[in-house]
Amino acid sequence: MAKSLTPTKQVATPNLLIYTDLDGTLLDHHDYNFAAAEETIELINQLGIAWIFNTSKTLTELLTLRETLNNQHPMIVENGGGIAIPAGYPLTLPPQQDQTLKSSATHRADQNFQLITIGKQREHILETLEPLRTQFTFTGFSEMSVTELVVLTGLSTTQAEKALQRDFSEPIIWLDSEEKFEQFEQIITEHSLHLLRGGRFIHVIGNSNKGIAMRWLTSLYHQTKPELKTVALGDGENDIAMLEEADTAVIIRSPVHNPPQVRCKNKILTKDYGPNGWSHALQALLVEFNH
Ligand SMILES: [Mg+2]
Secondary structure (H helix, E strand, O other): OOOOOOOOOOOOOOOEEEEEOOEOOOEOOOOOOOHHHHHHHHHHHHHOOEEEEEOOOOHHHHHHHHHHOOOOOOEEEHHHOEEEEEOOOOOOOOHHHHHHHHHHOEEEOOOOEEEEEOOOOHHHHHHHHHHHHHOOOEEEHHHOOHHHHHHHHOOOHHHHHHHHOOOOEEEEEEOOOHHHHHHHHHHHHHOOEEEEEOOOOEEEEEOOOHHHHHHHHHHHHHHHOOOOEEEEEEOOHHHHHHHHHOOEEEEEEOOOOOOOOOOOOEEEEEEEEHHHHHHHHHHHHHHHHOO
């Protein structure tokens, strides 16, 4: 077992702010297990370090997971499309951005989160897509039933229900020609949206990504703690913007694909896969930041 840091005596909170991808990073690529990271999570929580999910998942998909992982912090959802801030969390919206955000921020009373739009709200995305249906053939989550999504993805019914509850993006399946796809992409860009290619779906989202949302959220933490240094952990192409935004990038080795090419002064490529790599890298950084 690797040497680990344990808070046997009262230590000051290291000046760290952690952003983490989930699938293939904190959660094992094959079975979503995170047992290897549990001890480190407990330590991070005991040290009072904010650690933030930065993921393609929806807020609804994350609600159970954040309880299981004992995470009480904001979450960047839907590939940076938006941020969910728990009610009462000690962060203040910057005054210069408050104005714009007020019109786009919604509050879900049932879940006690304030949702901040960084890209575009899903209704806006759907309104943009609607007239394009006369020119192009595609289908999206907004037209799919839970059963259809289960058949398409192999998700369980509960998982599919949660994946359909979206706030900042619309996954589509392209059913038209490659040539028409180029035209479609151009029109999407003209509407200040962009396309993000995933494994099965193409995600239509606003002009945001995991890095832009991370920068925005970090600026809120820096208002009261400008000394905070950011660490980002991720394994995939859609993590590059987040990793390049960080003071220290931790590239988590994947059992199924090559590590993404990241331009960052301080970067670490883990020796181990998924949660093992996650845990070892953070243990080492915690030791480093305690000196
Ligand atoms: Mg990943």
